[in-house]
Structure formats: structure tokens, C-alpha cells
Amino acid sequence: MSEAASEQPLLQVRGVQTYYGKICALRGVDVDVPRGKIVTLIGANGAGKSTLMMTICGSPKPREGRVIYNGEDITGLPTHEIMSRDIAQSPEGRRIFPRMTVLENLQMGAMASKQDTFDGDLRRIFDLFPRLKERQAQRGGTLSGGEQQMLAIGRALMSRPKLLLLDEPSLGLAPLIVKQIFNVIQELNRTDGLTVFLVEQNAFHALRLAHHAYVMVNGAITMQGTGKELLAREEVRAAYLEGGRH
Amino acid sequence: MEYFLQQLINGLTLGSIYGLIAIGYTMVYGIIGMINFAHGDIFMVGSFIAMMMIVALGLTASAGLAFLLLALVLVLIVAMVFASVWGWTVERLAYRPLRGSFRLAPLITAIGMSIVLQNFVQVTQGARVKPLPPIVTGGFTLVTGVNGHNAVQISTMQIVIIVTTFLLMTGFSLLISKTRLGRSQRACEQDSKMAALLGVNVDRTISLTFVMGAALAAVAGLMFLLYYGVIDFYIGFLAGVKAFTAAVLGGIGSLPGAMLGGLLIGLIETFWSGYFSVEYKDVAAFSILVIVLIFMPSGLLGRPEVEKV
Ligand SMILES: Nc1ncnc2c1ncn2[C@@H]1O[C@H](COP(=O)(O)OP(=O)(O)O)[C@@H](O)[C@H]1O
Ligand SMILES: [Mg+2]
Numbered sequence: 001m002s003e004a005a006s007e008q009p010l011l012q013v014r015g016v017q018t019y020y021g022k023i024c025a026l027r028g029v030d031v032d033v034p035r036g037k038i039v040t041l042i043g044a045n046g047a048g049k050s051t052l053m054m055t056i057c058g059s060p061k062p063r064e065g066r067v068i069y070n071g072e073d074i075t076g077l078p079t080h081e082i083m084s085r086d087i088a089q090s091p092e093g094r095r096i097f098p099r100m101t102v103l104e105n106l107q108m109g110a111m112a113s114k115q116d117t118f119d120g121d122l123r124r125i126f127d128l129f130p131r132l133k134e135r136q137a138q139r140g141g142t143l144s145g146g147e148q149q150m151l152a153i154g155r156a157l158m159s160r161p162k163l164l165l166l167d168e169p170s171l172g173l174a175p176l177i178v179k180q181i182f183n184v185i186q187e188l189n190r191t192d193g194l195t196v197f198l199v200e201q202n203a204f205h206a207l208r209l210a211h212h213a214y215v216m217v218n219g220a221i222t223m224q225g226t227g228k229e230l231l232a233r234e235e236v237r238a239a240y241l242e243g244g245r246h
Numbered sequence: 247m248e249y250f251l252q253q254l255i256n257g258l259t260l261g262s263i264y265g266l267i268a269i270g271y272t273m274v275y276g277i278i279g280m281i282n283f284a285h286g287d288i289f290m291v292g293s294f295i296a297m298m299m300i301v302a303l304g305l306t307a308s309a310g311l312a313f314l315l316l317a318l319v320l321v322l323i324v325a326m327v328f329a330s331v332w333g334w335t336v337e338r339l340a341y342r343p344l345r346g347s348f349r350l351a352p353l354i355t356a357i358g359m360s361i362v363l364q365n366f367v368q369v370t371q372g373a374r375v376k377p378l379p380p381i382v383t384g385g386f387t388l389v390t391g392v393n394g395h396n397a398v399q400i401s402t403m404q405i406v407i408i409v410t411t412f413l414l415m416t417g418f419s420l421l422i423s424k425t426r427l428g429r430s431q432r433a434c435e436q437d438s439k440m441a442a443l444l445g446v447n448v449d450r451t452i453s454l455t456f457v458m459g460a461a462l463a464a465v466a467g468l469m470f471l472l473y474y475g476v477i478d479f480y481i482g483f484l485a486g487v488k489a490f491t492a493a494v495l496g497g498i499g500s501l502p503g504a505m506l507g508g509l510l511i512g513l514i515e516t517f518w519s520g521y522f523s524v525e526y527k528d529v530a531a532f533s534i535l536v537i538v539l540i541f542m543p544s545g546l547l548g549r550p551e552v553e554k555v
Contacts, residue, residue, distance in 0.1 A: 057443060059439065059442065080442050080445050083442070083444060084445045091443060095440040095443075097433055097437060097440070099432070099436055099549075100433070104429060107429060108433050
């Protein structure tokens with residue numbers, strides 16, 4: 001990696017336009033995720049947040065624009081190749097393999113990991129989420145929502161990513177569990193320097209956590225600033241925080 | 247009782263062959279949600295390649311045991327390689343380009359490839375049945391009957407078929423449940439988009455699934471050839487329909503289901519022929535399929551559709 005590359009953001013999204021057939025879901029999105037930071041993207045349901053997450057991972061592919069990871073243009077690459085570059089995603093809806101055990105789900109997470117560090121990584125995940133250890137022989141489909149979210153994050157961490165993409169980890173979870181999950185994310189960022197790109201509809205916690213934040217409306221970025229700045233803005237509070245504060 | 251035992255041995259032998267072919271149907275269905283309609287012909291290709299190799303090597307029953315064993319393993323490997331290449335080709339030409347198009351499209355291309363292959367074999371090998379003198383001979387008498395009646399015998403070939411099938415199925419189950427590749431296959435089956443997000447090469451995994459099914463069908467092809475001693479270009483269709491029935495009976499998508507279904511279809515056919523009439527053995531097998539599906543729509547070991555996440 002060159003000197004310049006280590007100073008540029010870990011992830012750069014440049015002018016990305018993504019379509020589903022004729023429907024335009026992203027209309028030229030620019031996002032920077034600097035190394036070691038937590039960047040949050042908030043927006044209403046249907047704004048295009050998940051589409052951006054998936055476009056970064058190469059499925060669907062953008063019609064225009066580029067995705068640059070660690071100085072490398074990854075726009076045209078197949079998903080499995082993008083994911084073997086220290087990027088991991090815990091997608092919307094968690095997508096736990098329902099008929100695999102918790103342990104097997106975590107083994108799947110280690111698929112893209114280059115070295116054989118499985119035992120140590122597993123221990124670390126179990127330290128972060130002790131519930132998963134208790135349930136390791138249980139099928140993924142039988143876990144509670146909160147446990148599934150822990151598993152989804154744990155699975156993503158098994159590949160030792162540098163960049164973690166998190167799509168609505170708080171969706172449908174009890175406040176206490178949301179808090180627990182956000183604490184883990186913050187801790188990973190602080191102690192391991194993990195770079196996090198976090199998508200949330202439920203904005204209060206996500207903005208408090210964020211070093212930098214974006215607001216997306218109808219497939220375009222309409223506002224950005226530090227988490228604190230956005231939290232203080234009236235239009236953000238009105239649109240995204242009502243009922244979101246636990 | 248002796249008659250029953252004899253039919254049981256014969257049924258298990260036939261059922262083993264069906265079961266091995268059925269695995270290919272069920273695995274491909276599991277991973278892409280579609281039936282590989284060219285799978286029966288992969289079995290046929292395996293059988294023909296084996297026949298050509300055996301003729302080329304000049305193998306006969308009089309060959310020494312060590313040579314015979316070595317030669318048959320060689321024949322098996324070559325048959326598996328050819329069948330695998332054909333299985334891979336079917337996926338690349340008939341299925342992959344049409345992924346995401348309407349559901350019947352790949353079915354039509356697969357049937358097309360199946361017809362092409364059948365005709366190719368018919369033209370190059372002739373339409374008549376090809377006989378092969380017995381190579382694996384001998385056997386054991388388990389029960390000596392009275393004046394040659396009620397004897398129970400098991401031939402060496404039957405032992406080979408049942409043991410090979412048992413070993414392959416055990417090995418295969420372990421592969422699917424314990425290895426990295428098996429886990430990837432199950433992951434693609436349950437949520438291929440998520441599998442890709444974890445770094446799994448989904449296309450390659452699907453290709454490998456076709457190849458694995460084809461390799462097992464080639465084993466079945468060689469054993470069928472050695473057991474019955476006659477093959478023609480049409481055996482793939484007949485065995486394919488039976489094995490497909492077996493996969494549906496056991497619960498399409500389920501590996502143990504395919505094995506169980508294969509054994510059951512083999513047993514039903516054999517017992518029906520043995521106790522009632524040979525003419526209606528297929529009717530019996532299909533009737534049982536219909537009855538099972540009425541009461542258990544997803545087959546004996548299949549997963550009910552409600553578990554979609
Ligand atoms: N697979 C798809 N096919 C067609 N349209 C889609 C698909 N996924 C999402 N969309 C549409 O794209 C827009 C953005 O969706 P999405 O990215 O899921 O938004 P968000 O994650 O912000 O709720 C929505 O209008 C949605 O209906
Ligand atoms: Mg979303």
C-alpha cells in the first residue's frame with residue numbers, strides 16, 4: 001500500500017447509480033468511510049440504504065460510478081471476490097442460515113478468512129456474545145431475533161474484516177439488546193480499530209455512535225456532518241428521531 | 247421366508263443403483279431449485295464409457311483378481327471423469343445462461359441436451375442393446391434350499407453393489423455435513439446471496455454439485471452394466487425416471503431421502519415382480535409415490551415448505 005493510499009478513506013463511493021430494471025434506486029451517491037471510523041447512514045424505509053450496502057458488495061452492480069476499497073477499484077468484481085478483501089456485511093434481515101447450527105453459521109463466516117485462525121476467532125466471538133456459545137449446537141432458525149443479530153455480526157467478524165458493513169442491526173429488537181449490540185460495535189471500533197459503515201432507520205443510537213453521518217432521501221445523499229451535528233438538526237430530529245429514542 | 251429374503255437382496259441391489267442416481271437429482275434440486283433433466287443420460291454415458299473401456303482392456307471373468315480389481319477401478323475413474331465433464335457441461339450450457347429467466351427455460355434446454363446425447367450415442371454405438379459377458383462372477387449361498395428350491399443366494403456383484411453404495415453414501419453424507427465444500431453447498435441451498443456475501447463462489451459451488459451428482463451416476467452406470475450385462479442408449483431415460491421418482495418419494499432436496507427413496511423404489515419393484523406380476527411393477531412404484539405424496543406432500547424425509555425464511 002502506498003503512502004497516499006493509507007491516507008485516503010478505506011471505502012470511497014463515487015457517483016454510484018444503481019437500477020433495478022428501470023427503477024433508479026441510487027441517483028449518484030458519494031460516501032467516504034475513513035479508516036478506523038464509524039460512519040452512519042440514516043434514511044427512511046425505501047430510501048436506498050440497503051441498495052447501497054449491496055452495491056458496495058457487488059450485487060447489484062452500479063450502472064454508473066465507482067466503488068473504491070483500500071485504493072483499489074472493486075466496482076466490477078464478483079461478490080465473492082469483493083468479500084475476500086477484508087470486507088464483511090451483516091445484511092438487512094440478518095440472513096442466518098436457518099438449517100445450520102450456530103457453529104456452522106460461524107464457520108461459514110470464516111470462509112473468506114485467509115489464515116487458519118478459526119479457534120482464536122471463535123473464542124473472541126464467544127467472548128463478545130456469550131449467548132452464542134451457549135447455543136452453538138442449536139439451529140440458526142430457532143434463535144430469537146436478538147440472538148440472530150448477534151450471530152449475524154459474529155459471523156461477519158469471523159473473516160477478520162477491516163471494514164464491517166452493518167445494515168439495520170437494531171431492526172425489531174428490544175431496546176436492551178439494541179444497546180448491547182451497539183456497545184459491542186463501539187468496543188470493536190475502539191479496541192481493534194475496526195472501520196464500520198452502519199445503516200440505520202432508527203437513528204438515535206446510530207448517530208450518537210457515529211464519527212460521521214449521512215442522510216439519504218430517495219436514493220440521494222441530502223445531508224452530512226458529524227453524528228452530533230445531525231442529532232442537533234431540527235429536520236433530522238423531526239424525520240428520523242421521533243420514537244427512535246430509547 | 248427364503249423367497250422373501252432373496253427378493254430383499256435383489257431389491258436392495260436395484261435400490262442401491264436408483265439411490266446413487268437419485269442423489270444427483272436431489273442435490274441439484276436442493277441448490278438451484280430445478281430438476282436436472284439431463285441427469286439420467288449422465289448415468290447412461292457413464293455406463294457406455296465403462297463398456298468401451300472394458301472392451302478396450304479386454305477384461306473378462308478369467309482375469310486375475312488383482313488385475314480385475316485394478317482394471318475396474320481404472321474403468322470407474324475414467325467413467326466418472328467423462329460423466330463429470332458432461333455434468334459440468336450441462337450446467338454451463340443448459341442451466342447457467344438461463345438462470346434468472348423463466349423457470350421452464352432451463353428445463354427445455356436440459357431436455358434438448360439429453361436428446362442430443364441420446365441420439366449421439368444411438369448413432370455412434372448403434373440402437374441395439376449391447377451385451378457384456380459377466381465379469382464379476384461367483385457368489386454365496388446363504389440358505390441351501392430343498393432340491394434347489396427356496397435357496398437364498400447373493401452374488402459377488404450384489405455384494406459389491408450394496409457395499410459400494412453404502413460406503414459412497416456414508417462418505418458423501420460426511421462430505422456434505424462436515425467439510426468446507428459441503429457447508430458451502432448447504433449455504434448456497436439455504437441462501438445463495440448470503441453465501442456470496444461470505445465469500446463463497448456460488449457459480450463454482452453449483453458446478454461442483456452437478457459434477458458430484460454426475461460422478462455418482464457414473465458409479466451407478468458401471469455397476470448397472472456389470473450387474474445386468476446389457477445397456478443401450480435408452481437406459482438413462484428409464485433409470486432416470488425411476489431415480490427421479492425415488493428422489494421425490496424420499497423428499498426432493500433431502501440427501502437421506504434420496505437414499506431411502508432409491509432403496510424403497512428398488513424394493514417395491516422387486517417385491518411386486520416377485521409376488522404379483524412383472525408387468526405392473528412400475529405402476530406399483532408410481533402408485534406408492536402418489537399415495538405418499540397425498541399424505542406427505544414433501545416426501546418421506548423432505549422439509550415442509552413452511553420453513554422459508
Ligand atoms: N430487488 C429489488 N427489485 C426491485 N426493486 C427493489 C429491490 N430492492 C429494493 N428495491 C427498491 O429500491 C428502493 C430502495 O430500497 P432499499 O435499498 O431496500 O431501501 P432501504 O434499505 O433504505 O429501506 C425501494 O424503492 C425498493 O422498493
Ligand atoms: Mg434496508
